[in-house]
Amino acid sequence: AQSVTQLGSHVSVSEGALVLLRCNYSSSVPPYLFWYVQYPNQGLQLLLKYTTGATLVKGINGFEAEFKKSETSFHLTKPSAHMSDAAEYFCAVTSDSNYQLIWGAGTKLIIKP
Amino acid sequence: AAGVIQSPRHLIKEKRETATLKCYPIPRHDTVYWYQQGPGQDPQFLISFYEKMQSDKGSIPDRFSAQQFSDYHSELNMSSLELGDSALYFCASSFRGRAETQYFGPGTRLLVL
Numbered sequence: 001a002q003s004v005t006q007l008g009s010h011v012s013v014s015e016g017a018l019v020l021l022r023c024n025y026s027s028s029v030p031p032y033l034f035w036y037v038q039y040p041n042q043g044l045q046l047l048l049k050y051t052t053g054a055t056l057v058k059g060i061n062g063f064e065a066e067f068k069k070s071e072t073s074f075h076l077t078k079p080s081a082h083m084s085d086a087a088e089y090f091c092a093v094t095s096d097s098n099y100q101l102i103w104g105a106g107t108k109l110i111i112k113p
Numbered sequence: 114a115a116g117v118i119q120s121p122r123h124l125i126k127e128k129r130e131t132a133t134l135k136c137y138p139i140p141r142h143d144t145v146y147w148y149q150q151g152p153g154q155d156p157q158f159l160i161s162f163y164e165k166m167q168s169d170k171g172s173i174p175d176r177f178s179a180q181q182f183s184d185y186h187s188e189l190n191m192s193s194l195e196l197g198d199s200a201l202y203f204c205a206s207s208f209r210g211r212a213e214t215q216y217f218g219p220g221t222r223l224l225v226l
Contacts, residue, residue: 041217102158
């Protein structure tokens with residue numbers, strides 16, 4: 001079985017500060033990992049994904065995430081937060097054996113001016 | 114680039130009524146997934162179809178049914194609506210060859226009164 005844990009339902013950072021959103025997963029098979037972003041009253045937009053290959057993946061809007069198998073983590077980072085980054089971020093996992101996305105509970109990112 | 118299209122975008126129904134949500138996948142995508150996202154919740158997988166056949170089933174109530182048509186669009190039929198069915202319903206699509214990446218539509222917001 002697969003599961004995803006996102007630490008912190010809300011994360012607040014100042015504009016220009018580092019953004020770090022934590023995601024840990026459990027999977028008995030090699031995972032595919034995703035970060036999706038959901039802006040208020042909008043759909044889910046794929047931010048980045050890890051399937052195979054390079055463990056540091058870069059996504060849109062300056063975000064990146066690193067797959068660390070030993071830590072079963074896929075934390076999302078951005079060096080400098082912008083006001084426009086305020087949204088809810090979902091980490092999700094799937095695999096070759098089951099394409100059903102398993103979601104974390106989401107982390108709401110709040111940007112302070 | 115063409116994205117996943119969902120219609121309608123908003124829907125208001127009364128209890129015990131029926132509703133039909135439509136999803137048009139990205140061209141050449143042959144797999145469709147349905148998710149339900151309640152207020153403040155993470156998306157919950159309902160059901161998926163590959164090549165017009167049901168491929169996976171999640172927490173879809175018996176009152177709901179879905180199908181995928183020959184042009185790969187999908188419809189989610191919801192009967193005997195309950196207040197608790199009020200949610201955002203997302204459709205996602207993927208190409209089986211790269212089934213690990215699902216692209217989401219903007220969602221249909223259903224309000225049951």
